Amino acid sequence: MREYLVSELKGNEILAKPVCLENGSIILEIGTVLKVSYKESLAALNIQKIFIEDPFEKYENVNFYFKQNIFLKFENDLKEILSHHIYKEKNGLRKLESLGKELVTKFEETKEKRALDVRNRSSDMYEHTIFIAILVMMLGKEYGFTRKRMEHAVLGCLLHDLGYRYIDVDYQNCSYDELTFSEERELKKHTILGYSALEQEDWVPEIAKLMVLSHHEKMDGSGYPLKQRSKQKECRMIQICDAFDCAITGVECKKKTIFQAFELISNKRKYEGRMEQILEEKIGIYPAGTYVRTENGRNAVVISQTENAHAPVILYTNGTHSSAMVTENLNREKAPKITAIIN
Numbered sequence: 048m049r050e051y052l053v054s055e056l057k058g059n060e061i062l063a064k065p066v067c068l069e070n071g072s073i074i075l076e077i078g079t080v081l082k083v084s085y086k087e088s089l090a091a092l093n094i095q096k097i098f099i100e101d102p103f104e105k106y107e108n109v110n111f112y113f114k115q116n117i118f119l120k121f122e123n124d125l126k127e128i129l130s131h132h133i134y135k136e137k138n139g140l141r142k143l144e145s146l147g148k149e150l151v152t153k154f155e156e157t158k159e160k161r162a163l164d165v166r167n168r169s170s171d172m173y174e175h176t177i178f179i180a181i182l183v184m185m186l187g188k189e190y191g192f193t194r195k196r197m198e199h200a201v202l203g204c205l206l207h208d209l210g211y212r213y214i215d216v217d218y219q220n221c222s223y224d225e226l227t228f229s230e231e232r233e234l235k236k237h238t239i240l241g242y243s244a245l246e247q248e249d250w251v252p253e254i255a256k257l258m259v260l261s262h263h264e265k266m267d268g269s270g271y272p273l274k275q276r277s278k279q280k281e282c283r284m285i286q287i288c289d290a291f292d293c294a295i296t297g298v299e300c301k302k303k304t305i306f307q308a309f310e311l312i313s314n315k316r317k318y319e320g321r322m323e324q325i326l327e328e329k330i331g332i333y334p335a336g337t338y339v340r341t342e343n344g345r346n347a348v349v350i351s352q353t354e355n356a357h358a359p360v361i362l363y364t365n366g367t368h369s370s371a372m373v374t375e376n377l378n379r380e381k382a383p384k385i386t387a388i389i390n
Contacts, residue, residue, distance in 0.1 A: 049101040049336060050167060053090060055390055058083040064098040106362055106372070107335040108351040109164045112181050113157060121150060125205065126173045132212055140209075141250055147180075147201040151194065154184045162356040165305060166334030170297045172208060180204040182288040182326065183281075189325050190280060200281045202251065203258030207285060209244060210237030210259075223300075234299070238263055238272045258285045265317040287318040291326065305332055331356050338364070338389040346389060353378035361385075 048063040059080060066075035066089070074092075075085075081099070089097070111118045128142045163181070168174065180201050187197045216226075216234045223231050242260035245251045261277045262285045264270035270286070277283060293299045294308035303311070309327060312318045331352040333339060338348050339361065347361035358378035365373070375382065 060099040063100045103348045106350045109335045110161045122173045143205045162331035162352040164334040168296045183284045186284045199252040203255035207262045210241030213240045267316045339385045340387040341383040342386045343383045
C-alpha cells in the first residue's frame with residue numbers, strides 16, 4: 048500500500064483503502080480501478096491523498112528496528128496505559144516505568160544493524176512516541192549510556208507528549224501559521240501541562256520530567272515553552288528526535304519529506320551537530336517502498352535497508368512476475384548509485 052497524491056494519478060491504479068467523505072460515507076471502495084477523470088472530482092471534494100495497491104510491497108522487508116508484531120505490542124501497551132489516564136492520577140501511569148524497561152531490554156537484545164525505515168509513517172501519537180524512544184536509544188547507545196540512564200531517558204520519551212491528554216487542539220498535520228493565537232497558545236501548553244502533572248511524582252526521575260518540559264526547546268533559545276538552552280544530553284536528544292519525527296509524520300507541523308526533515312535538524316544553532324550526524328547514519332534516506340532511478344537509467348523500488356543508510360537493497364521494476372525480478376544490494380563496491388526519486 049502506498050500513499051499517493053490525487054494530483055499524480057495516471058490511471059489504472061488500484062485503491063487499497065476506501066475513499067471517504069468527512070461524514071464517513073464511502074465514495075470509492077477498496078479494489079476500485081482508478082481513472083484519470085477521478086482527479087477533478089476528488090480535488091473538488093478536498094481529497095488530496097489516497098492509498099493505492101503496491102505490486103512490490105510483498106517483496107519489502109521494512110525495518111522499524113523491532114519486528115512488526117513487537118513494535119505493535121509496545122504501541123498497544125502504551126495506548127492502553129495512556130488512554131485510561133486522568134490528570135495527576137499516578138497509579139495507572141506508573142505502568143510506563145515497566146514498559147520503558149521492557150523497551151530497553153528488547154532494544155539490547157535485538158541488535159539490529161540495518162538503517163531504519165520511516166516511510167508510510169502516520170501521525171498516530173502512540174506510534175510517534177515508540178519511534179522517538181527508539182531514536183533516543185540509538186543516540187544513547189552511541190553516547191555510552193548506562194542501562195539505568197537509558198531507562199530514565201526512555202521513560203521521558205514515553206511521557207513527553209502526556210500534556211496532549213489535557214488540551215483540545217488537533218496536532219495532526221497542522222501549521223502554526225494556520226492556527227489562531229488561542230489555538231497556538233493551547234497547543235504549546237502541552238509541555239507545561241505534562242510537566243506539571245508529573246512534577247510531584249517521585250517515581251519519575253528528574254531528567255525524565257525535564258525531557259517532558261523541554262522537548263520543544265532549542266539550543267539557541269528559540270523553542271518553547273521557556274526559551275531555555277537545555278544542556279542535558281537527554282533533553283537535546285529528545286528535541287532533535289521529536290523535531291525529526293514530527294516532520295516526517297505531520298505531528299505539530301505540515302508533513303515533510305525525509306530530506307526536508309534532515310534539512311530541518313541540520314541547523315547546528317538549534318540542534319546538536321553530532322546527534323544529527325548519528326541520525327543520518329542510522330536512518331535510511333531511501334525508505335522501503337521508495338521508487339528510485341539509478342545512475343544506469345533503470346527504475347527500481349527500495350525493498351530493504353543495509354548498514355549503509357545511503358545504499359539500500361533495490362528491486363528493478365521492469366516486471367511484476369517473479370521470474371523477471373532482479374534485486375541488487377547497493378552497499379557494495381561499484382554498485383550503481385541512486386540519482387533520483389520517482390514520485
